[in-house]
Amino acid sequence: MKRFFTLFALIVAVTFVAPHADAKKFGGGKSFGKSFKTAPAKKQQPQQTDSIGKQNANPAAQSSKKGLMGGLLGGLLAGGLLAAFFGGAFDGIQFMDILIIGLIAFVIFKLFKTMRGTKSTPMGHREAYAGNSPQQPKTQQRQAAQANNASSAQPNHGYASTDSDVPFNLPPNFNMNAFLSGSRDHYRVIQGAWNHNELEKIREYVSPALFADLSGERAKLEGEQHTEVMYVDAELVRADYDANMAQLSIQFSGRYKDSHEGVEEDITDVWHLERDLVTPNAPWLIVGIQA
Known part of the structure; x- marks a missing residue:
């Protein structure tokens, strides 16, 4: 009986002490900054020839x-x-x-x-x-x-939200395919910067308020991290704009692994981005992360 309790205590200790893989993912697997209601986008089918x-x-x-x-x-x-x-x-x-x-x-x-x-x-x-x-x-x-x-x-360029409460108004001259392709690349770049604690590189992609939260979260991790993005896809799940600001929400899905910890997990992140339409050549900045 004594041997059983010793083994049980060891399992509990390992479970609570061992770092979770989400903590080594960009953002630590937590939600920060702004949050918006999102919904998958559906492509409007073109009118078919009358069969x-x-x-x-x-x-x-x-x-x-x-x-x-x-x-x-x-x-x-x-x-x-x-x-x-x-x-x-x-x-x-x-x-x-x-x-x-x-x-x-x-x-x-x-x-x-x-x-x-x-x-x-x-x-x-x-x-x-x-x-x-x-x-x-x-x-x-x-x-x-x-x-x-x-x-x-139509401003949605053939797309619509599956939820009537979620706007899907694309900004003028917005190239959605190029944007989503770049988002997948940026996801990998930012994860690499998170692994190597390159906070200045992350600063280029996020708002000042979100950067403060992320810096505090990254300080909880010691040294290099080894989270590798195996594959990732991106989907636009919200879009809106007015005369001053444009907003986009991107849902990432895929798979990542930590070879040192022997852990594989799904990618289920949503990034909320904003762009200042008044300032010329203003970049898109991540203002919120939903894990």
Whole structure:
């Protein structure tokens, strides 16, 4: 029993004394500075071509084929009846004669049908219903151009938040792909600076208030750290701006490890950034970290 309690006490001591891997990650795995409500962004799907129209086009072609076959069969039947009347129930008439008579009957039937349709339908009306109006492509092009102009006028550039309470208004002339690519690189750079206690390099990326918090947290760690970012991805989860300030929130996801401690953990950080729009060439600064 005494041996069991000794082992239990040793396990508890190691658990509470051993440093957690989060403490060696940038920010110490804690939340600092400003915080905002965020939500994943969803890309608005472009309007797709009406598949119903395509589906309707195929039945039209099929119906025309059916009409052709039906007309041929009707003509053949009519030819058979004519042969029955004039040939004494097919006496003395060959099969080719029946086909010729049926074809003639079919052509006469189609001519009568075309004449009746022309008389009963105003000029161009049937073509418009069939989708062959010469003005229809121009109308579709005009509607598509209007839709494109409306979408380009939107500030979110084809993106929207999945939460109605979370703004997603991108600043003017904002290149989101380039920004997210740079954010992934900056995540690695800042983690390396955190490992080597290069606080001056970190100062370039954060606001003065956040830098004070981070400096105090890094002082709790001794010497070099060995947190390695295995892979990381970035997603914009909030965006807003006014005449003076632009705000962005980036959610990082990935994996990091500490080879010295033999620890691997997920990356689930959110950085909140701001940029002064009044000052020319002002940089984006991290103003808050959510762990």
